[in-house]
Amino acid sequence: MSHAIRLGSKRVGVELKQFFRDRESAMFNFALPMLLLVIFGSVFGGQSLEGTDITFAQYFVAGMIASGILYTSFQNLAISIPLEREDGTLKRLRGTPMPKASYFIGKIGMVFVAYVAQVTILIAVGVAFYGIDLPSTPNRWLTFVWVSVLGLIACTLLGIAYSVVPKSGRGASAVVTPVVLILQFTSGVFFVFNQLPQWMQTFASLFPLKWLTQAMRYVFLPDQAQAAEVAGEWELGMCALVLVIWVILGAILALVFFRWTPRGSKS
């Protein structure tokens, strides 16, 4: 096992090199939230949310960080693994004595490092240009950490599982991006959640992004904003429960559905 972890840590380095050197993946999974923050921040940043002195930029940064979890883990893996299956990466690895666990450790490590880098830049940009306030209490920082960790694990596993859906590497983004976009629109990332239709709120509540976004609002918004939540409170316990369920579900789905070879291939 220690051998698998040691090789896994080596794979983290290789995965990160490939992630950041591949311009498309770096742009699409890493820089996109920053671009969106700049665009939305520049257009709406100074406006306040109805009846509060909370700026839209402050509200939006919570959604962008939650989306960042989805981008660096789910979207990144669900697009890159089909490509790896197609270009022979996985086949070559299976032909070596590398333990399979090392491959997944490499992916998880890559996702975590990419997310930490992304969130750091996001917050720095937000603070420097759009007057974002940092989380105000130790509890908020603590929540920031556990929500990020649970969210990354759940969405990494789901990304690994979902990587079997695209039929080809080239078509992967076409079946992955719509899922991410629909979740973003229905989960309160681009729109204020309590203004969405009831059915949309119910739909979003089934998936992790709504809960990630809500918990990030707790982290970045003042207490007074709690009243604007649909439930009238932050529901952190519920958030933890939903994320844990998705971690378990993601693990099962990844174990059952993950494959090393393309669908319909000979081997």
Place this chain on the structure above:
Amino acid sequence: MHEQFCVLQRRTGITIVSTTVERIAMAAIAVASLTKSFGEVHAVNGVSFEVAQGECLSLLGPNGAGKTTTTEILEGYTKPDSGHVEVLGHDPQHADLAWRARLGIVLQSVRDLGDLTVIEAVRHFAQYYPNPKDPEAVIAAVGLTHKAGSRNDQLSGGQRRRLDVALGVIGNPELLFLDEPTTGFDPEARREFWDLIESLKADGATILLTTHYLDEAERLADRVAVIARGRIIACDAPHLLGNRNTGLAVVSWTEGGIAHQEQTAQPTLLTQELAHRFNGEVPDLSIKRPSLEDTYLALIDGDELRGDAR
């Protein structure tokens, strides 16, 4: 009675162990009655062969003959439908990572690792193996030293293939699978590659080489096995394949301004007669034995005729 039984069992146990050891010592690869179908297609249809330790066996055959499927069964990628497979003493379907560490695999058509440099990729893969070769030395051996710092996606087709070979041999394999390793090589690169493979052979590695190039098989292989329609139709040393050493030779010469040709089982005798007739030098004399390519094509044609007749 009970004691006797135990002794017998112990004795049988020992016998079994010793025969297994013997077999392992003899053959790096042992395949018997191997079959594999994909839907209606019988890709491998009863293949049997052995490769001794330190031997280089070349699999020849037209596209779709079952070469790659056979190779991928031996590599553990594909599960056979039936038959017996033993590679380095293990069934590839139930082998562990320690077994994997003894293999080197050069696959067909992989295009991965594009965002890494040559040296990064080779160093990284070296870490997977308990007893790897020196990455710089391997890169030098495949002739990529001047490209060591280049991104792999900027390599030419032949350079890319050399990287694949480097990654196949980095773990210091006892058994090396080469699936069409020199596709896209220029003639000079192919010769350098042959030197590399011969040096691996000299170190005692067993090699299973799949190729379309008959000169490559002739140069590297101790034996060649010709596969057609999922079966081995001939298997022998390159110079003995299809009785090419004893087959009819073609003697040709020019007489009275006209080119003559004669097929004969006794070319020396015919040449002697000719020398007599011309009272010295025979104009444009040549004696040709069938080349490996002639023999191979004749084997494949003959097999197709039999297949059509059925």
